[in-house]
Amino acid sequence: MAEPYFGGAQAGGTAPSDCTAFLQWALPRLGLRWAGYRKVRGQVCKRLRRRLSALGLADLVAYREHLDRDAAEWRILEGLCRVTISRFYRNRGVFDHLRAEILPALCGYLRQDGASRLRCLSLGCCGGEEPYTLALLWRLDLARRCPDMTADILATDSDPASLARAARGCYGAGSLKDLPPEWKAAGFEAEHDLYCLRPEIRRNVRFLEQDLRAALPAGPFDLVLCRNLAFTYFDEAGQRQTAERLARLMPPGGILMLGKHERLPAGTPGFEAVSAHRAIYRRGGDIAE
Numbered sequence: 001m002a003e004p005y006f007g008g009a010q011a012g013g014t015a016p017s018d019c020t021a022f023l024q025w026a027l028p029r030l031g032l033r034w035a036g037y038r039k040v041r042g043q044v045c046k047r048l049r050r051r052l053s054a055l056g057l058a059d060l061v062a063y064r065e066h067l068d069r070d071a072a073e074w075r076i077l078e079g080l081c082r083v084t085i086s087r088f089y090r091n092r093g094v095f096d097h098l099r100a101e102i103l104p105a106l107c108g109y110l111r112q113d114g115a116s117r118l119r120c121l122s123l124g125c126c127g128g129e130e131p132y133t134l135a136l137l138w139r140l141d142l143a144r145r146c147p148d149m150t151a152d153i154l155a156t157d158s159d160p161a162s163l164a165r166a167a168r169g170c171y172g173a174g175s176l177k178d179l180p181p182e183w184k185a186a187g188f189e190a191e192h193d194l195y196c197l198r199p200e201i202r203r204n205v206r207f208l209e210q211d212l213r214a215a216l217p218a219g220p221f222d223l224v225l226c227r228n229l230a231f232t233y234f235d236e237a238g239q240r241q242t243a244e245r246l247a248r249l250m251p252p253g254g255i256l257m258l259g260k261h262e263r264l265p266a267g268t269p270g271f272e273a274v275s276a277h278r279a280i281y282r283r284g285g286d287i288a289e
C-alpha cells in the first residue's frame with residue numbers, strides 16, 4: 001500500500017516512508033507496538049497528514065520538534081493513533097461459535113447459579129458494531145433458546161466520534177456485509193442509503209466513554225469482548241496489565257473473547273483457553289490479589 005505523502009517531499013522534503021519511521025519512533029513512547037499497526041497504518045498516517053496541515057507544519061520532522069516542545073500534543077497524537085475499523089459479525093466463524101456453543105453453555109452455567117441476567121462488556125466498541133452484533137445475536141437467536149434470561153450489554157470506547165456513531169446506530173451497507181442476511185431485515189430499517197438499528201435491538205445496549213488503560217467499568221461481567229484493541233496495539237506490559245485487570249472483572253466461568261488473531265500473553269494467570277484458534281478463554285479459579 002502506498003503511504004500518504006507528507007510535507008514537501010516533491011520539493012525536497014520528507015520521503016514517503018517517513019510515516020512508518022515516525023510511528024516506529026512514537027508508538028513505543030505511547031505504550032503501543034508498531035507490529036500491531038503495520039497493516040493498518042494508512043488510517044493513522046492520513047490523520048497525521050491532516051494534523052500537520054492544521055498545525056501548519058512542513059513534515060514529520062517538524063512534528064517531532066513540536067512534540068518535544070509541547071507535552072500536551074502527545075495526548076492528541078494518542079487520539080490520532082486509535083484504529084477505528086470495525087463491522088458487524090466480524091470474523092463470522094467466531095460469532096457462529098459464540099452463538100452455537102459458547103453462549104448456550106454460559107447461560108446453562110449461570111442458570112445453575114440462579115442467575116437470570118447475562119452481563120456483557122464490549123471494550124473498544126468503536127461505532128457500536130460489536131455490541132450491537134451481540135444484541136442482534138441475543139435478540140434474534142439466543143433469547144428463544146434461553147427464555148429465562150436477559151442480556152445487558154455495556155460498551156466502552158475512548159473515541160468520542162466513534163461513540164457518537166454508536167449512538168446514532170445507522171450504518172452503510174459495507175458495515176453489514178458479514179451479517180447473516182436474514183438479520184439485516186429483522187434488525188434494521190433502511191433510511192436512504194443507511195441501515196438503522198431497530199429500537200428493540202438497541203434497548204439493552206449502553207455506551208460509556210472510557211479509556212481502557214485508565215479505568216474499567218465496575219463488574220462483574222460474565223462475557224467480555226476485548227477484540228482488536230489491547231492485544232494488538234498495546235505493548236507487552238500494557239497487554240499483561242490489561243489481562244490481569246480483566247481477570248479481576250470476571251467471575252470464575254466467565255468468557256473472554258479476543259480478536260481472532262490475538263492471544264493472551266504467555267503465562268497470563270486466571271484464564272484457560274476454550275478455543276485456541278478462535279481466541280476464546282474461560283476465567284478459571286481465583287488469582288492472587
Ligand SMILES: C[S@@+](CC[C@H](N)C(=O)[O-])C[C@H]1O[C@@H](n2cnc3c(N)ncnc32)[C@H](O)[C@@H]1O
Nearest residue numbers: 082083085086124126157158159211212227228
Ligand atoms: C480496531 S477497533 C476494534 C473494534 C471492535 N472491538 C472490533 O473488533 O471490531 C479499536 C477500538 O478501540 C478503541 N480504543 C483504542 N484505544 C483505546 C483505549 N485506550 N481505551 C478504549 N478504547 C480504545 C478505538 O477508538 C477503536 O474504536
